[in-house]
Amino acid sequence: xxxxxxxxxxxxxxxxxxxxxxxxxxxxxxxxxxxxxxxxxxxxxxxxxxxxxxxxxxxxxxxxxxxxxxxxxxxxxxxxxxxxxxxxxxxxxxxxxxxxxxxxxxxxxxxxxxxxxxxxxxxxxxxxxxxxxxxxxxxxxxxxxxxxxxxxxxxxxxxxxxxxxxxxxxxxxxxxxxxxxxxxxxxxxxxxxxxxxxxxxxxxxxxxxxxxxxxxxxxxxxxxxxxxxxxxxxxxxxxxxxxxxxxxxxxxxxxxxxxxxxxxxxxxxxxxxxxxxxxxxxxxxxxxxxxxxxxxxxxxxxxxxxxxxxxxxxxxxxxxxxxxxxxxxxxxxxxxxxxxxxxxxxxxxxxxxxxxxxxxxxxxxxxxxxxxxxxxxxxxxxxxxxxxxxxxxxxxxxxxxxxxxxxxxxxxxxxxxxxxxxxxxxxxxxxxxxxxxxxxxxxxxxxxxxxxxxxxxxxxxxxxxxxxxxxxxxxxxxxxxxxxxxxxxxxxxxxxxxxxxxxxxxxxxxxxxxxxxxxxxxxxxxxxxxxxxxxxxxxxxx
Numbered sequence: 001x002x003x004x005x006x007x008x009x010x011x012x013x014x015x016x017x018x019x020x021x022x023x024x025x026x027x028x029x030x031x032x033x034x035x036x037x038x039x040x041x042x043x044x045x046x047x048x049x050x051x052x053x054x055x056x057x058x059x060x061x062x063x064x065x066x067x068x069x070x071x072x073x074x075x076x077x078x079x080x081x082x083x084x085x086x087x088x089x090x091x092x093x094x095x096x097x098x099x100x101x102x103x104x105x106x107x108x109x110x111x112x113x114x115x116x117x118x119x120x121x122x123x124x125x126x127x128x129x130x131x132x133x134x135x136x137x138x139x140x141x142x143x144x145x146x147x148x149x150x151x152x153x154x155x156x157x158x159x160x161x162x163x164x165x166x167x168x169x170x171x172x173x174x175x176x177x178x179x180x181x182x183x184x185x186x187x188x189x190x191x192x193x194x195x196x197x198x199x200x201x202x203x204x205x206x207x208x209x210x211x212x213x214x215x216x217x218x219x220x221x222x223x224x225x226x227x228x229x230x231x232x233x234x235x236x237x238x239x240x241x242x243x244x245x246x247x248x249x250x251x252x253x254x255x256x257x258x259x260x261x262x263x264x265x266x267x268x269x270x271x272x273x274x275x276x277x278x279x280x281x282x283x284x285x286x287x288x289x290x291x292x293x294x295x296x297x298x299x300x301x302x303x304x305x306x307x308x309x310x311x312x313x314x315x316x317x318x319x320x321x322x323x324x325x326x327x328x329x330x331x332x333x334x335x336x337x338x339x340x341x342x343x344x345x346x347x348x349x350x351x352x353x354x355x356x357x358x359x360x361x362x363x364x365x366x367x368x369x370x371x372x373x374x375x376x377x378x379x380x381x382x383x384x385x386x387x388x389x390x391x392x393x394x395x396x397x398x399x400x401x402x403x404x405x406x407x408x409x410x411x412x413x414x415x416x417x418x419x420x421x422x423x424x425x426x427x428x429x430x431x432x433x434x435x436x437x438x439x440x441x442x443x444x445x446x447x448x449x450x451x452x453x454x455x456x457x458x459x460x461x462x463x464x465x466x467x468x469x470x471x472x473x474x475x476x477x478x479x480x481x482x483x484x485x486x487x488x489x490x491x492x493x494x495x496x497x498x499x500x501x502x503x504x505x506x507x508x509x510x511x512x513x514x515x516x517x518x519x520x521x522x523x524x525x526x527x528x529x530x531x532x533x534x535x536x537x538x539x540x541x542x
Contacts, residue, residue, distance in 0.1 A: 042445045042507060046412040050421040050434070052452040053529040054408035060422065061139065061288060061330025061542035062093025063320060063397040065370075068340035069097070069125040072350070072357050075339075079373045079384075082486070083337065084132055086370070086386065089488045090394040093402040094542060095133060096141045096290050096332045098189060099126060101148040102352050104172075105165050114165050118172060120353060130173075133181045139402065139542040140179075141226055141252070141290060141332070142170075143186035146196055147206075150351030157188065157198045158205035167213035174222050183542055184226040184250055185210070186290065192230035200237075203228075204244065211247040224249025229290050231255075232274060239281045250329075250542075251278060254291040259315045262294070263416055263439050267319045271326025288542070289331035292319065293368060302343050303367035310466040310473065313389030317464070317513045318437035320396055324406050324420040330542060333393060338365045338372035338383070391473055391489045392464045392513045399433040399462075399517040402542065416440035417508075419448060429524035432457065432500070433517040438508035449503040452529045457498045458522025460491035465512035494521055 067087075103122035106115045117123075133140050144166065147157040155162045166187065173179045187210055188196060191203040198206075207227060214220050227248045228234045235253055238244050253274070257267060271287070278285055294315055297306045306312045316333065323331055335341075342364045344350060350357065358364075362378045370390040375383030400406070404422040412419060416439040423430040432453075438444045465474045495516075498504055506514060518524065 042505075044445050044447055044505070045414050046417065046444075047447040047449065047503070048412050048419045049410045050419070050448065050450045051408040051410075052421075052423055052430070052432070052450050052527050056324075056327045056406040056408055057286075057329050058405050059329075059542075060324075060400060060402065060404045060406050061286070062402040063393065063400055064092060064094030064096070064138075064330060064332040065090075065393070066291060066332055066335035066340075067092075067095045067097055067129060067337075068335075069099070069122065069129045070337075070340055071099075071103070071122050071125065072342060072361060073339060073374055075125070075373065080128065082384070083373055086390075086394075086486060086488075087132070087336075088136065089486075090397045091401065092133075092136065092138050093397060094139050094141075094288075094330050094332055096143075097126070097129065097133075098143055098145050100145055100150075100351065101162070101165055101169075102150050102153050104169055105148075106152045106353065108161075114161075114168065116168070116172075122353075127177070130177075130179050130181065134179055137402075138181055139183050140181045141184040141186060141288075142173075142182050143189070143226070143229070145189045147188070147198065148351075151354070152352045157202040158209070160209050163187075163206060163209035163213050166210060167217060167219070170214070170219060170223060171217055174219065180222070182223055184252070185214075185223055186226040186229040186252060188229065190230050190254060191228055192234040204241075207244065207247055226250050226252040226288075226290065228252070229254065232270065235274060236277060239277050245282045248282070248285065251282075251285055251287045252290045253287070255289055256291075256293050256295040256298075256334075257315075257319055259294055259296050259311070262315045262319045262322070265322060265415075265418070268322035268326040268418075271323050271328050275327050286329035286542075287327075288329050289323070291334040292316075292323075292331050293334040294319075301364060301366075303365075305367065307368060307370075307387055307389060308471075310388045310471050311511065313392045313464060314437065314439055314511050314513060316389055317392035317396060317435070318418060318439045320393070321418050321420045321435050321437050324400065324422070324435075325409060325418065327406070330402075335366070335368045337369040338367045339374040340369070341366040386486065388464075388466075388471065388473055392515070395462045395464075395489055395515050396435060399435065399515050399519060401519075404433070412446060414444065414446075417444050417446065419446070421450075423527070424519065424524075426524035429526045431518045431524045432459075433519065434515070436506060436508065436514040436516075438510070438512055441511055443507065443509050445505065445507045447503040447505050448500070450500040452527045453500045454526045454528050457500055457518050457525050459495045459498055459504075459516045459518055460521035461493050461495060462489060462515040462517075463492045463512070464514075465509060467509055491521070496522075500525075 148155045187206050228238050229252050298304050342361045372383040375381055400422050404424045407421045409419050409421050419436050421434045
């Protein structure tokens with residue numbers, strides 16, 4: 001019976017709800033088709049109300065991704081442009097960019113002064129990456145992977161010479177290079193981990209030293225400290241430390257979730273619990289994720305083969321929807337591109353300018369990305385194609401842009417079925433975006449209502465489904481066109497004259513994601529009622 005239902009319902013069904021709102025109303029149109037047809041009555045599983053005057057986060061930071069400057073390989077101009085084109089489609093709002101101090105500092109001279117080289121190949125590629133972020137208004141969280149531990153530069157984490165070097169770097173980037181896109185700095189990746197070799201006291205001393213340097217140079221108006229860049233328990237420890245709370249500009253965590261945790265709705269619960277602690281001990285501060293991914297199937301070589309699979313996109317999008325529902329201010333997927341990192345011998349990579357990249361470095365690349373932009377150069381041109389999970393992540397990024405106001409949205413009451421929404425100010429009215437995840441193999445039917453909406457809306461509909469289980473997104477065109485250029489996700493249809501105040505019925509045929517938005521598809525819509533907001537972050541974004 002299940003397989004038959006999946007064969008019959010091969011696309012999402014959408015229609016405006018009738019005034020009566022009967023549970024037995026007939027959705028007569030299949031998404032992607034302009035003609036109407038009779039259908040068997042469909043009983044609704046749930047009605048979900050979006051409370052358009054109840055703002056969760058005023059100034060959402062965005063749906064971002066980890067991006068590195070390809071330190072270990074030369075990347076052709078053609079490949080750079082391909083990456084830029086894809087990120088321009090995504091309208092990348094938020095990026096985490098990490099580096100190592102040896103990229104720009106090669107030790108100390110006889111007088112103990114740092115030796116800086118600001119035009120190493122590493123730095124030239126970093127400038128190219130940040131030039132794009134600057135042009136495209138992408139907020140950057142920048143930082144170093146860990147304490148310098150190479151032949152040219154080997155310093156303890158609490159050595160004040162290291163924080164002086166970092167402050168020199170930030171001053172160079174902000175004041176000489178003009179990178180106003182740099183908004184937050186995190187000093188050590190995942191300090192909670194034993195692999196860092198850094199104790200709590202050393203880490204706290206590094207944070208304190210860096211904050212002092214930033215304050216002395218007047219940099220805190222431009223860039224603040226993101227901490228702890230670790231797991232949830234480390235954040236709890238930070239929040240109990242009064243002095244550390246004063247140094248932290250934004251709370252930044254890393255989450256690697258199991259698919260089962262996502263299916264059970266735990267990302268939303270985790271988000272709400274962390275924000276409960278933050279609002280109690282450090283009210284007004286934001287919570288973001290510097291890294292988020294799925295741990296299922298990760299290998300010892302730090303490779304995630306499931307990024308090739310359709311379901312990975314469903315779980316990542318579902319996690320994102322839950323985090324928005326919980327009040328997260330932004331999150332960053334790990335990661336953009338397999339070609340950025342590789343697992344080194346006894347360490348993550350290399351630690352000095354003179355280090356030689358091993359011959360098998362590409363085979364040891366960290367497979368976590370939307371693609372591998374150097375696939376063709378290494379005999380696998382198909383790896384340069386966009387993988388399925390890019391589709392929902394990129395469209396979420398566009399539909400929930402930085403500065404939007406995320407909204408209180410009712411729970412569906414149905415396991416694995418979740419909805420979130422945001423409004424985007426546009427003069428006296430608002431654009432609206434909705435995202436729905438069905439993280440189960442069962443068809444689901446629900447009505448989404450916005451009681452405060454006055455007037456009618458025009459919505460573009462984006463579908464992420466794989467009803468025939470061939471690991472290809474049903475409504476996504478082929479990856480590359482005849483000219484060798486990318487073909488990006490596009491809306492499957494446009495819904496016009498939608499009275500969201502009465503409701504819109506959505507039928508999700510199986511595991512998948514629906515994203516609907518008025519952005520680029522219709523005019524903003526007026527809302528009735530005044531804004532209600534709890535003790536939540538506010539402002540224009542990150």
